Amino acid sequence: MKGVVFNAAQEAVIELFDEDTWDDLLDAADVDGVYSSVGSYPDEELVAIVVAASEATGLSVEDVLVAVGRKALQHLASRVPTLIGGCTNAFEMLGMIHDVIHVEVLKLYPDSRPPEFTYEDLPDGGLRMGYRSPRCLDALAEGLILGVGDRFDTELRVERHPISGSGEVYLDVWEVAAEQTQAA
DSSP states (O other), rough: HHHHHHHHHHHHHHHHHHHHHHHHHHHHTTTOOOOOOOHHHOOHHHHHHHHHHHHHOOHHHHHHHHHHHHHHHHHHHSSSHHHTTTOSSHHHHHHIIIIIIHHHHHOTTOOOOOOOOEEEEEESSSSEEEEEEEEHHHHHHHHHHHHHHHHHOOOOEEEEEEETTTTEEEEEEEHHHHHHHOOO
């Protein structure tokens, strides 16, 4: 995994808690914790940090990944401001992830392996994002999606649906305000 992901996780933990908490998590995870944004590091190190955070907070591993992803989105987005600067809403930015943002990520970090996304409009105005990655970090992807909503002051709701035997997860996304309008 690219160091930029570790850097964003670090910034998220420091923002949510403080720098001492990040250091405590590194100690508990028994990892070095020095991550260059362009370096590549074992996926297991991020997993160890997340497990340490789960144990320290009492939150599930999935809840930790969602929380970190939500906060980390702002830090990741700040690294590619020209790509997303023209986005006017959360769904526009979500639609750019695979064909625009990840293409640029691969230019910057040719050895990276970003997840693959597919898109399908849902009949009720939502968006189905197909997520595929050998890392199985769909909870992190959910957090990043929620972070996109935060970026646009839009409350989003995400439901994850694993597709049995495929290694793919559908992430169904709706704008909460639009749901409330439809229900009225």
